[in-house]
Amino acid sequence: MTITVCLGSACHVKGSHYVLEGLQSLIKEHHVEGDVKLAGTFCTGNCQKGVCVTIGDTLYSLTPETTTQFFETEVLAKLH
Numbered sequence: 001m002t003i004t005v006c007l008g009s010a011c012h013v014k015g016s017h018y019v020l021e022g023l024q025s026l027i028k029e030h031h032v033e034g035d036v037k038l039a040g041t042f043c044t045g046n047c048q049k050g051v052c053v054t055i056g057d058t059l060y061s062l063t064p065e066t067t068t069q070f071f072e073t074e075v076l077a078k079l080h
């Protein structure tokens, strides 16, 4: 599974940097480095939904505060 985080400027202002760091530490914490990859992308045109995070074709709208919940329900739950 690859999680792609938008690194465009609108998403950056909304905290994409913290979302990315949060995901990095969650991946380590749960020892799923082999199953989950992180990628960055340029602005995908969905700035109003930022911080934009995609898995495959599905777009999620995250904030630094909702990152842990997203990880548990959309990532961990789907790995096992």
Ligand code: FES
Residues within 6 Å of the ligand: 006, 007, 008, 009, 010, 011, 012, 042, 043, 044, 045, 046, 047, 048, 050, 052
């Ligand atoms: S900056 Fe992230 S969608 Fe535009």
